[in-house]
């Protein structure tokens with residue numbers, strides 16, 4: 289069954305697409321124009337009642353929340369494509385830990401930067417310089433912890449690439465566009481890690497597939 293991914297041009301859906309490529313799962317993308325409010329139309333709300341992208345349809349099965357979708361496919365196809373969850377229960381624990389760190393420590397300040405610097409201007413909304421400054425500082429502090437971790441292991445959960453690393457790419461990608469790449473580049477281990485994971489063929493394919501210029 290070919291997996292249908294709705295809203296593939298946006299950042300959170302890119303997490304799902306990269307995961308499907310790593311897991312060698314066949315998929316097709318369905319364009320949903322968030323700027324025209326297509327994600328708030330009744331038809332889409334049947335798939336994702338909060339009106340957010342992505343959602344997937346796999347036969348009769350529907351799922352939303354990008355990280356939940358990735359966990360589902362990484363587990364379902366554990367022995368197909370790249371193993372993204374670790375080989376032992378201890379490795380799995382660390383993958384889960386860093387997935388949570390991504391969602392709760394890393395993502396919020398980065399999301400605030402993206403909203404204020406990239407998205408608000410596109411929507412004609414004002415940006416808040418105070419939020420930008422505070423978020424930048426917060427993200428720097430989070431990245432200090434990453435730098436320490438990545439000075440000891442090649443990837444976040446250990447010496448293997450996992451869902452935890454993958455999950456960072458879609459929003460981290462905005463840093464260069466926002467002229468905030470220094471946050472990465474001034475930390476040598478974080479910098480090497482980002483180069484490594486963004487050079488994976490799966491991420492290059494995600495960018496190739498995206499119609500979205502940002």
Ligand SMILES: N[C@@H](CCC(=O)N[C@@H](CS)C(=O)NCC(=O)O)C(=O)O
Pocket residue numbers: 298299300301322327339340341342352353354355
């Ligand atoms: N936690 C959700 C977040 C989804 C989300 O915020 N998606 C954005 C696109 S990257 C969206 O749908 N934005 C449109 C809106 O907020 O109306 C996930 O990971 O799937």
